Amino acid sequence: SQYKIPDVKKPRYVRVNTLKLDVETAVSELSKDNMVEKDDMIPDLLVLPPATDLHNHPLVTNGSVFMQGKASSMVAVALAPKPGWEVIDACAAPGNKTVHLAAVMKGEGKIIACELNKDRVKRLEHTTNLAGATNVEVLHENFLNLNPEDELYSKVRAILLDPSCSGSGTVADRLDYLLPSHSHTSGDGNGGDVGRLLKLAAFQEKALIHALSFPGVERVVYSTCSVHQIENEDVIKSVLPFAASLGFHLATPFPQWARRAQHLLRTDPVEDKEGFFIALFTRSPESPQKVE
Numbered sequence: 001s002q003y004k005i006p007d008v009k010k011p012r013y014v015r016v017n018t019l020k021l022d023v024e025t026a027v028s029e030l031s032k033d034n035m036v037e038k039d040d041m042i043p044d045l046l047v048l049p050p051a052t053d054l055h056n057h058p059l060v061t062n063g064s065v066f067m068q069g070k071a072s073s074m075v076a077v078a079l080a081p082k083p084g085w086e087v088i089d090a091c092a093a094p095g096n097k098t099v100h101l102a103a104v105m106k107g108e109g110k111i112i113a114c115e116l117n118k119d120r121v122k123r124l125e126h127t128t129n130l131a132g133a134t135n136v137e138v139l140h141e142n143f144l145n146l147n148p149e150d151e152l153y154s155k156v157r158a159i160l161l162d163p164s165c166s167g168s169g170t171v172a173d174r175l176d177y178l179l180p181s182h183s184h185t186s187g188d189g190n191g192g193d194v195g196r197l198l199k200l201a202a203f204q205e206k207a208l209i210h211a212l213s214f215p216g217v218e219r220v221v222y223s224t225c226s227v228h229q230i231e232n233e234d235v236i237k238s239v240l241p242f243a244a245s246l247g248f249h250l251a252t253p254f255p256q257w258a259r260r261a262q263h264l265l266r267t268d269p270v271e272d273k274e275g276f277f278i279a280l281f282t283r284s285p286e287s288p289q290k291v292e
């Protein structure tokens with residue numbers, strides 16, 4: 001056939017939920033039946049062979065380890081909230097990054113996990129319970145309706161924004177367009193409908209501006225599992241002047257990661273087995289331009 005699907009066997013990544021189990025114990029437990037290596041970048045991430053099926057493994061079913069990809073596991077680490085901080089996870093369900101944040105914060109401080117969709121709120125609650133993340137407060141709300149000036153959020157120092165996106169970085173979707181049965185008349189050649197992408201990007205931009213507007217916030221991480229520039233670099237570019245006016249600048253998450261345009265980090269759906277985008281805004285707490 002003229003259509004060739006590249007070999008994209010993903011390693012099986014699992015993130016150890018350090019709220020429940022330490023990394024060494026997880027390695028020794030999982031090593032009984034599998035080849036296990038530690039990831040070279042993310043401290044709590046383990047790498048197993050591609051075909052490893054852990055869905056019914058007791059460590060998975062009891063919430064000691066989460067099946068979470070490498071790119072997805074980079075986001076909470078990039079945000080790097082300190083134990084004791086107050087943090088908002090703006091678009092939180094199903095909660096993989098929420099409970100990762102809880103682990104990074106050693107269960108101390110507070111995470112407000114905001115989710116708009118009622119059914120997905122249930123999944124978020126399930127994930128936080130499973131993880132034993134007791135410092136998470138689940139909020140069924142539209143993130144855009146949280147008032148940054150509300151006293152409730154005055155101590156929030158970091159926001160993780162992982163908004164709805166096209167999902168075009170996930171291998172199945174990305175490779176869809178290579179199949180003969182798949183045709184996109186209004187597509188961009190990457191399996192994306194431009195109208196849909198622009199709509200998503202309008203929300204992503206609004207949500208990012210909203211996140212940057214919380215007066216006490218020092219760090220905002222923005223991530224998508226999209227390969228489209230419209231949802232990634234273009235969103236960042238459009239908010240840069242506003243961000244700069246509040247004293248924010250783009251920081252460089254994971255400087256050792258080569259695939260990036262300056263500050264903005266990308267993972268490739270084929271080479272890295274997952275297409276992902278991460279941008280990190282920071283400002284110093286003393287920033288004179290911070291909104292009072």
Ligand code: SAM
Pocket residue numbers: 072090091092093094095096097098114115116117120141142143144162163164165
């Ligand atoms: N961060 C999650 C994780 O790692 O498990 C995945 C988040 S998913 C990409 C985006 C989520 O944002 C969806 O559950 C969606 O329902 C929610 N969402 C979309 N618009 C929202 C809004 N305005 N306010 C809050 N949540 C929203």
